Amino acid sequence: MKIMVAVKRVVDYAVKIRVKPDKSGVETQNVKMSMNPFCEIALEEALKIKESGLAKEVVAVSMGPSNCVDTLRTGLAMGADRAIHVEASRDLVPLTVAKLLKKLVEVENPGLLILGKQAIDDDCNQTGQMIAGLLGWPQGTFASKVVLDKEKQVATVDREVDGGLETLCLDLPAVITTDLRLNQPRYATLPNIMKAKSKPIKKITPEELNVDVKSDLEVVQVTEPPKRKAGVILSSVDELIDKLKNEAHVI
């Protein structure tokens, strides 16, 4: 079986986000970019499945501008066997990504498609569901545990839902999106970084896949959340009561 994993290049989780002065989006110039944490988890899961002998190959896919290749190199250094880069200069919305993925799935025929449940930049949480819909495959989203049964060709997925866990049984091929607690992604070791250098990254364009990347969605404005006002330290309970009464008007 082959596993396909979608990985997205996003502003590093630890970077303080700055909105562009013209409010058209978030500043990405000269900002550290890294693999979306949920995608790292997706890739880790695929690698684990491969290591347990249940899959033969892991293919990492990324879509976007040319430096997505860096993110794919990270994926290859973690252990993916090869990579596909769909080169697109404009921002891609989830539906477009899902359409592109569908075309790639038709070519590659993976038995499992794993994605992060969402990307930390736009927090959309849509791509996994959309691609499952387009392919007509079963989906297990927010997976916190994945168990494959090769003979029966099913995947058992624990999902984190409000108030507990839901366990699903999916017939393969299927789509799985990953939650935080699924696993702890591995580091890229030097020997693997070295090996990654000779692994192939195939480039392909949306045109070649016959997908129109134009979207019906338009971002009107991006603004920062209002700043939280600094707190004050009060010296006595009386002062607190006074403030609650006369300033906050809550008592």
Next chain:
Amino acid sequence: MEKLRATSSLRRSLKSILNRQLSSISEIRYLNGKRSCQPTFSLIRDYKSLGEANAIRYRCFSSVSTVVQRNPSFSTLNSDDISYFKRLLGEKSVIQDEDRLETVNTDWMRKYKGSSKLLLQPRSTEEVAQILKYCNSRCLAVVPQGGNTGLVGGSVPVFDEVVVNLGSMNNIISFDKVSGILVCEAGCILENLISFLDNQGFIMPLDLGAKGSCQIGGNVSTNAGGLRLVRYGSLHGNVLGLEAVLANGDVLDMLGTLRKDNTGYDLKHLFIGSEGSLGIVTKVSILTPPKLSSVNIAFLACRDYSSCQKLLMEAKRKLGELLSAFEFLDIQAMDLVLNHLDGVRNPLPASMHNFYVLIETTGSDESYDREKLEAFLLSSMEGGLISDGVLAQDINQASSFWRIREGVPEALMKAGAVYKYDLSLPVEKMYDLVDDMRTRLGDLARVIGYGHLGDGNLHLNVSALQYDDKILEQIEPYVYEWTSKHRGSISAEHGLGLMKANKIYYSKSPETVKTMGSIKKLLDPNGILNPYKVLPHSLDS
């Protein structure tokens, strides 16, 4: 809603490993806050009164018991003093509350404990000047205190000295974006300066594990080295000017912001590294480098010490302009971190290695820098200098590598009693001392070696379940003699404080020490500033 939940759960889960700064601050706060339930608390030196109420015997600090006597020429506080300070500073800045005094009387390691009855928190240079002028006239001894993270017992009183804490003087005065020169008050916490500068696109030229608590005034007064010295040099180079208050209340305005200024004796250097014994630093002007966008960190394993050393030589040659940190720890240090700190995992889990090295590069071109570092690492691996390694792929991973190195002091604290030695030694000899100590101590205690390899700075630590004279006898004076024999320094960056005041001769000639004594006498004739520290007690008599 989902989005919110997702993001906040991501944040929650990543938080522990994400932010090495955060964890190190909270650790310090934790230790400061919960002293009574810390097992290490009971390990505080048992100060033995020797009949005389005013003598303190530091049994375990050196193999020959040293007795520190309270200097009888110092006055004791009376109610007039308190009223004077209240009038001067206002009620709120004159603190006699037992709990708060307990905190300022005890050092970070819980090794040194004074019995000061008064904490003053001035808000301006003028207030500091008035305090010192008054104390000098009354002959009241004073301990200048910053974040109280010092590791040599310099920041806490020995007896009943008045503690002057600069924490309320925490304003940033100016920042010049063109030159990168920052002028601020001495009480600014290092981490706050780092985040202030981050917003301006600059960084502090120094960084250290205690950043969440230590103050720039304390850093300057100890001439702190830290993790970036290999790149940006020492504070003697980066501090462009400062303002200091002398014991008699005179304010020395040396707050220049010039890179070049050869007019007479450069007195500011006297206050850099003199540990509060010559004056109180109240303002600092410091040159800050621009923040470069591309930072890469590798965590590596080496088979033996000689490989670490060769790797350093190679790194200096091949990464030259990019190298911003070169730190090492041995397997014993790694073991301690993995066992005592939550949420830390070994990035190289396959097997334990004898040595670990952390290399950081900082540059301006992400792909060029990365390629260069990768090429260096791969060739070092082929050459056998590195036996395994990982390269951080994002900031989160980078932080988790730093957490290991920066977590060593914390892990040592949690492991029980610790004897700390901070030595400068020729790099090729450095680890021989650790091996020697292991042989000497055998099963008595664990010997740990780590530190700033790039600067030839070894942190030799001996960790045991409890303090024990038998252990100390095996360490001292052996460590000092060994260091002296190899022309090293018995204090690379932590200073002398109380711990090593009498050990200064291991690294400085009698003539040099005598001159230091004359300078002290000149600037602080009554000896009220940080008494019993830095200079040998024999000079006082």
